[in-house]
Amino acid sequence: MGATPDNTDAGTPDDRHEHDVERFIEAWGRMGSVWGISRTMAEVHALLYITGEAMCTDDIMAHLEISRGNASMSLRALLDWGVIARVHRRGDRKEYFQAEQDIWSIFRAIVRERVKREVDPLLVSLHEIRDRTREHGDKPETDIDRRLDQMIVFFEDATRLADRFTGPSGSGLKLAASLLNASDKVVGRVGGRSSKRKGTG
Amino acid sequence: MGATPDNTDAGTPDDRHEHDVERFIEAWGRMGSVWGISRTMAEVHALLYITGEAMCTDDIMAHLEISRGNASMSLRALLDWGVIARVHRRGDRKEYFQAEQDIWSIFRAIVRERVKREVDPLLVSLHEIRDRTREHGDKPETDIDRRLDQMIVFFEDATRLADRFTGPSGSGLKLAASLLNASDKVVGRVGGRSSKRKGTG
């Protein structure tokens, strides 16, 4: 496969975009950490997403210059996250992979997975801790109890919110849209510093 | 998940909670990755948050069994994130540190910081890539262009949303509250399908 030509501008649309594709892959890969996925995994996803094509393991290995093992594991993980899908081609024994194209679906899949992996276990722990604290019965409300409660309430609200976003297809989008519109009314001008009296700080 | 084989209950409320404090620190530390902070940093924050007390470096070193260097760096990072504050005590040369107690403030600080560090640079890259793509002029709309656009729109919306949440004190809370209430109307009976987080695992 042709490496980068000396002249970054090329004739055909495909060539023209080659450089941009690389740049996108790089940017998206760097971003990986935010979503809790490794750089390579993010790059594989970037490649599949931005090209929109179905690719086999060898295509991916070649394009990203990674080992077969790494490609295999990254693809598997992306399948687990539900952001890419297997594609079969008649008369071809290889498996192909294609990225989900709707960015909202991608986002929902990631949020769903992260909440499941990170927030849910935390909530379980928090509940266990609080219940143990409470079973003493006599002293229901220490400062520590109150802080635990605060935190549980917060994360339960957050989970509920995430559930809405990741709910049935389309609702997340609608929800966000309504939020972006409605919030003006609720919050007022965002830019403006509303002269609210503040509490202790 | 071993419970307590021997009875760790002690008489005083302080002793009673010691074990729970440890558990909370552990849980919160494990959570760190989600927020993009290291385990120790999260543990330092957990300790300060759950006790609510102002502590000096030595207190923290002793409690978490970490080195002075580590404590110093973690505290500095937490200060940068804006989730703890310095406290001075008359006649004491040591510095003390105390955690922000309002969990919404903590959340806002973290979101603000992460957007700044991760999303903003991505958006810059995305814009650069698209602009370069566009400057060819002749073919304004390839599939790749369209996907880049999609992504830019998405992250700009997301940033705007995050800005609202992290905006003037209190508004994030109101916004979330309104969202949790309003979303029933907007989305319809999403809750119909029970979105329970429990599960057996």
Add this chain to the structure above:
DNA sequence: TATTGTTTTCAGAAGATTTTGAAAACAATG
């Protein structure tokens, strides 16, 4: 069944991140 093409696995290598500890820098006081 043997053959051939493809995917998965996983131990060890490579790489990245976090932690330590001791020295340097800093700052308050005598």
Add this chain to the structure above:
DNA sequence: CATTGTTTTCAAAATCTTCTGAAAACAATA
């Protein structure tokens, strides 16, 4: 300015994560 207590820095060590590559497993075909 010397002393003493405190905080910061950073090279090296420890630890954790990711990646490789070759072997094993799998699957389609003859």
